[in-house]
Amino acid sequence: MSAPAIKASGLVKHYGEVKALDGLDLEVPEGSVVGLLGPNGAGKTTAVRILTTLLRPDSGTATVAGLDVVKQANAVRRVIGLTGQYAAVDEYLTARENLAMVGRLYHLPGKWVDARADELLERFDLADAADRPVRTFSGGMRRRVDLAASLVAHPRILFLDEPTTGLDPRSRLEVWSVIADLVREGTTVLLTTQYLEEADQLAHDIVVIDHGRVIAHGTSDALKDEVGGDRLEVVVRERAQLDDAVAALRSVSDAAPSVSPDERRVSAPVSGGSMVLVEAVRALDAAGVTIDDVVLRRPTLDDVFLSLTGHAAEEKSEAPTGRQGRSRGRKER
Amino acid sequence: MSSVATTNPAVPTPVRRSALGWGLRDGIVVSRRNLIQTLRNPELLFFSLVQPVIFVLLFAYVFGGAIPVPGSSPEDGAAAYREYLMPGIFGQTVAFAAASSTVGIAEDMSKGIIDRFRSLPMRSSAVLFGRTTADAVRLILVLAVLSVTGLVVGWRIHNGFVQATAAYLLLLLFAYTVAWVGVWIGLHMPNTETAQTAGLIWLFPLTFMSNAFVPLEGMPSWLQTFASWNPLSSLVLSCRELFGNPTGQFPGAAYPWPLEHPVLYTLLSCGAILAVFIPLSTRRFRNTTSR
Numbered sequence: 001m002s003a004p005a006i007k008a009s010g011l012v013k014h015y016g017e018v019k020a021l022d023g024l025d026l027e028v029p030e031g032s033v034v035g036l037l038g039p040n041g042a043g044k045t046t047a048v049r050i051l052t053t054l055l056r057p058d059s060g061t062a063t064v065a066g067l068d069v070v071k072q073a074n075a076v077r078r079v080i081g082l083t084g085q086y087a088a089v090d091e092y093l094t095a096r097e098n099l100a101m102v103g104r105l106y107h108l109p110g111k112w113v114d115a116r117a118d119e120l121l122e123r124f125d126l127a128d129a130a131d132r133p134v135r136t137f138s139g140g141m142r143r144r145v146d147l148a149a150s151l152v153a154h155p156r157i158l159f160l161d162e163p164t165t166g167l168d169p170r171s172r173l174e175v176w177s178v179i180a181d182l183v184r185e186g187t188t189v190l191l192t193t194q195y196l197e198e199a200d201q202l203a204h205d206i207v208v209i210d211h212g213r214v215i216a217h218g219t220s221d222a223l224k225d226e227v228g229g230d231r232l233e234v235v236v237r238e239r240a241q242l243d244d245a246v247a248a249l250r251s252v253s254d255a256a257p258s259v260s261p262d263e264r265r266v267s268a269p270v271s272g273g274s275m276v277l278v279e280a281v282r283a284l285d286a287a288g289v290t291i292d293d294v295v296l297r298r299p300t301l302d303d304v305f306l307s308l309t310g311h312a313a314e315e316k317s318e319a320p321t322g323r324q325g326r327s328r329g330r331k332e333r
Numbered sequence: 334m335s336s337v338a339t340t341n342p343a344v345p346t347p348v349r350r351s352a353l354g355w356g357l358r359d360g361i362v363v364s365r366r367n368l369i370q371t372l373r374n375p376e377l378l379f380f381s382l383v384q385p386v387i388f389v390l391l392f393a394y395v396f397g398g399a400i401p402v403p404g405s406s407p408e409d410g411a412a413a414y415r416e417y418l419m420p421g422i423f424g425q426t427v428a429f430a431a432a433s434s435t436v437g438i439a440e441d442m443s444k445g446i447i448d449r450f451r452s453l454p455m456r457s458s459a460v461l462f463g464r465t466t467a468d469a470v471r472l473i474l475v476l477a478v479l480s481v482t483g484l485v486v487g488w489r490i491h492n493g494f495v496q497a498t499a500a501y502l503l504l505l506l507f508a509y510t511v512a513w514v515g516v517w518i519g520l521h522m523p524n525t526e527t528a529q530t531a532g533l534i535w536l537f538p539l540t541f542m543s544n545a546f547v548p549l550e551g552m553p554s555w556l557q558t559f560a561s562w563n564p565l566s567s568l569v570l571s572c573r574e575l576f577g578n579p580t581g582q583f584p585g586a587a588y589p590w591p592l593e594h595p596v597l598y599t600l601l602s603c604g605a606i607l608a609v610f611i612p613l614s615t616r617r618f619r620n621t622t623s624r
């Protein structure tokens with residue numbers, strides 16, 4: 001088997017008193033998509049900045065395409081593409097000028113770069129807007145220019161740091177489909193995201209980090225299995241019937257059901273497939289509970305996240321964390 | 334360890350060039366970007382042209398009659414001052430351009446585009462070379478507008494094309510030099526707002542504690558000493574001599590070395606400042622986010 005496309009061992013990074021990374025280990029096989037998942041401040045962006053040579057680790061080592069990110073930084077830069085949380089393109093330049101500039105800074109021949117820019121503009125549905133300054137673009141278009149810029153030199157390894165943060169649902173779907181295409185073509189992708197749905201959609205493997213270290217690792221399904229089997233959720237008509245519902249469901253569930261009184265919802269971990277559903281409805285009926293809704297579902301990555309970290313993924317999402325991280329990085333030299 | 338294949342058949346091999354060649358080439362690519370920014374922001378360009386013109390008019394007509402220029406007769410006092418003034422305004426304008434370098438680099442640093450540059454296999458110092466070069470190139474336009482304004486208020490070039498060209502080149506060299514100081518300051522700024530203020534304050538003593546607007550004779554002696562060694566004074570005096578304008582100096586009187594050899598002193602001080610601030614800024618830029 002070939003060496004991993006990305007390998008990090010024991011990465012540590014401090015910003016003054018704050019420990020952003022606390023011994024992070026990571027391995028991304030070639031051609032795969034790994035989703036780096038974690039709440040704000042977990043160290044996702046710091047990890048990406050180290051792997052893309054923008055930051056130096058305090059200790060630990062990392063290689064990208066077998067090249068050391070500190071000692072062979074320039075060689076690493078040649079094989080990677082990076083798209084960050086904020087569109088890293090020049091606002092006053094047109095989409096075409098941005099791509100042409102990036103290609104030239106890769107030291108590729110001008111003629112080839114111009115043809116490649118045309119190709120990317122076409123592919124990202126930007127051909128009509130190609131000669132307008134980027135500052136006139138919508139958020140989704142900017143992100144596409146940014147993504148196109150990171151693809152100019154056909155990178156084998158692509159780093160996407162929260163590629164859809166701040167995008168509307170339609171733009172998000174557009175970006176997802178572009179990423180899926182790249183993966184089909186064999187690009188290795190390391191993706192950070194706060195959106196569990198995004199990781200579920202795009203990534204083969206998921207690495208959950210919190211407080212600068214890995215707390216779980218596996219496929220989306222494996223992580224969900226770890227939380228437990230299926231979940232049965234019942235919404236009752238009357239809040240007063242919640243206690244009866246809990247009592248009735250106790251007989252079919254694997255553990256004590258949990259109650260969300262405001263939503264009139266009882267949720268219970270179960271196993272045994274669809275038969276459980278039938279039994280549950282019978283038990284509720286026998287207890288005289290009127291139900292508005294009943295579902296049997298697989299755990300979501302949200303359940304995984306909650307059970308692993310003790311807090312939900314998208315809570316306390318003050319948007320500009322990445323930017324703070326950046327300016328912090330700047331001051332704490 | 335077997336390394337992952339790093340070449341892609343779809344990508345041509347990078348063009349071969351020496352390290353210095355790439356440094357220059359990357360600098361040109363980035364300065365082109367900065368110049369395009371200027372052209373796409375015509376309002377800013379317009380006001381950066383208007384400001385020095387206002388200075389010319391204010392100084393020429395408000396102070397003009399009140400400041401006697403040594404060596405000129407009292408009856409042509411105001412006209413002599415306008416001829417004396419123009420090289421001073423040229424000097425002040427190129428010096429103040431440093432503030433836009435400070436703001437420009439501080440703004441760049443606060444944006445994602447710097448991450449883009451840093452993730453590319455380019456010379457990282459090209460960001461700074463591109464900025465300073467573009468700022469100096471932009472001044473060609475500013476100097477042209479200023480020169481026309483000067484001609485309107487009565488300033489003339491008396492010594493011919495070659496010497497005038499030398500004066501303009503000296504001004505551009507000085508502009509390039511202070512742009513590096515401006516960039517170095519900008520790299521220390523936490524945000525654009527601070528850069529806007531900090532980028533300007535050092536320029537007031539630099540330009541007013543000099544011979545740009547008034548002859549040195551009226552200053553207290555400690556200030557005269559400072560002003561004599563201020564490279565801006567030697568720049569302005571060089572331009573006065575090269576354009577053939579009144580120098581404000583008494584013929585035959587003894588002056589400190591920089592004012593006896595203004596062109597040489599200007600070249601030397603620009604060289605010294607560049608030799609200090611290019612490495613300082615480059616190092617600062619490298620360390621700023623790549624640690």
